[in-house]
Amino acid sequence: MKLANRVAATQNVGLNDLYTAPDPQQISFAGGYPDPAMFPQAELTNGLKQAAADRAAFQYADAWGDRALRDQLAALMMADGIKATGTDILITQGAQQGIDLTARLMLDPGDGLVVEAPTYLGALAAFNQYAPTYYEVPMQEDGMDLEALQKIQLTHPVKMIYTVPDFQNPTGAVMSLEKRQALVRLANRFDVLILEDGPYRFLRYEGASLPPIKAFDTEGRVIFLGSMSKILSPSLRLGWLVASPQLLDGLETLKGAADVESSALIQRGVSRYLDAADFPAHLAQLRQTYRDKRDVMLAALHRELPSGFAVTQPHGGFFLWLQGPAGLDMTRLQKGTLLPAHVSLVPGRNLSPHHTMASGARLTFAAPAREDIEPGVKRLTKALRQRVRQ
Numbered sequence: 001m002k003l004a005n006r007v008a009a010t011q012n013v014g015l016n017d018l019y020t021a022p023d024p025q026q027i028s029f030a031g032g033y034p035d036p037a038m039f040p041q042a043e044l045t046n047g048l049k050q051a052a053a054d055r056a057a058f059q060y061a062d063a064w065g066d067r068a069l070r071d072q073l074a075a076l077m078m079a080d081g082i083k084a085t086g087t088d089i090l091i092t093q094g095a096q097q098g099i100d101l102t103a104r105l106m107l108d109p110g111d112g113l114v115v116e117a118p119t120y121l122g123a124l125a126a127f128n129q130y131a132p133t134y135y136e137v138p139m140q141e142d143g144m145d146l147e148a149l150q151k152i153q154l155t156h157p158v159k160m161i162y163t164v165p166d167f168q169n170p171t172g173a174v175m176s177l178e179k180r181q182a183l184v185r186l187a188n189r190f191d192v193l194i195l196e197d198g199p200y201r202f203l204r205y206e207g208a209s210l211p212p213i214k215a216f217d218t219e220g221r222v223i224f225l226g227s228m229s230k231i232l233s234p235s236l237r238l239g240w241l242v243a244s245p246q247l248l249d250g251l252e253t254l255k256g257a258a259d260v261e262s263s264a265l266i267q268r269g270v271s272r273y274l275d276a277a278d279f280p281a282h283l284a285q286l287r288q289t290y291r292d293k294r295d296v297m298l299a300a301l302h303r304e305l306p307s308g309f310a311v312t313q314p315h316g317g318f319f320l321w322l323q324g325p326a327g328l329d330m331t332r333l334q335k336g337t338l339l340p341a342h343v344s345l346v347p348g349r350n351l352s353p354h355h356t357m358a359s360g361a362r363l364t365f366a367a368p369a370r371e372d373i374e375p376g377v378k379r380l381t382k383a384l385r386q387r388v389r390q
């Protein structure tokens with residue numbers, strides 16, 4: 001049987017390249033996993049138990065999501081600069097479903113889609129199903145290159161821009177305030193939708209937080225995606241999106257068509273958790289742990305990194321970007337040198353639709369144990385030095 005073209009289009013993203021043979025000795029800087037020690041296991045279990053005491057939690061509910069949880073998330077959004085009430089929010093299966101539903105809402109085959117280069121691989125996997133025409137905008141230290149974006153918009157029809165403005169996956173970069181405002185102006189001028197993906201927003205380790213892009217949205221053309229995956233637990237599959245009523249209408253229909261609704265039991269459990277727990281204190285603990293791990297990784301890299309290589313200095317999130325010399329192929333380096341040395345990263349090749357980032361790689365400091373970070377960086381930099389000498 002011939003499968004639909006979207007299967008191959010999604011496989012082309014290279015997700016399979018990420019899975020390497022199991023190696024118990026490996027120190028992995030690859031997967032964007034939270035530190036499992038940071039899951040608030042007891043408090044979440046309490047919340048889930050309380051939710052499960054009510055028989056209604058086991059019944060169908062509705063595609064919008066649990067009303068009490070939506071109100072709690074709206075309060076979280078309000079405190080973060082986004083004017084929203086519970087009715088402006090749709091619950092999703094993680095931010096990943098928010099990406100998929102938005103792409104489904106906006107993109108017919110061939111429609112213009114701007115992404116940052118490099119960008120989040122899972123977003124490309126979702127987008128590829130809808131066969132867009134991709135335009136890559138290079139990342140700079142202060143977010144995407146808006147001059148490059150404007151040039152694209154003046155010459156090509158763009159329907160949607162996907163951005164991760166806070167502690168970007170995979171560079172760790174933060175978009176400046178000026179660029180956030182200018183991006184909305186550009187979107188207004190060219191009638192474009194902005195998809196703002198913000199799963200790392202609450203994980204800032206230094207400096208003052210900038211308002212989300214959605215805070216500058218005057219025409220209802222920004223969709224903000226939030227997620228509990230990095231700040232509570234990814235297995236909850238609990239995300240949300242904030243959008244204007246007109247867009248929400250279509251999104252809710254598409255959500256119902258995709259999976260009817262998200263689990264009421266999980267939603268109510270998280271709602272009870274948020275009622276009872278000291279969530280700000282939990283976030284503060286996360287920041288402290290991840291800040292420390294980031295510092296350990298950066299200190300080791302600065303000590304050991306051979307010339308010709310550079311790393312970004314993320315102020316939050318899970319990731320930093322390792323840039324190698326032009327012409328270096330990180331995928332080959334990983335297969336030929338890093339994996340045999342029992343260390344891994346995410347090579348840049350697949351992190352942009354046109355494969356323009358092959359000489360760079362993403363490293364995470366979130367998942368590895370603190371004591372593994374320095375030995376892992378030593379393995380990595382030794383391999384890089386060998387490569388440079390070849």
Ligand code: PMP
Pocket residue numbers: 032093094095096097120122164169197199226227228229234238239
């Ligand atoms: N967006 C970005 C930028 C991410 O890094 C991730 C997780 N790696 C996701 C979305 C998907 O997360 P979730 O578990 O919320 O679906």
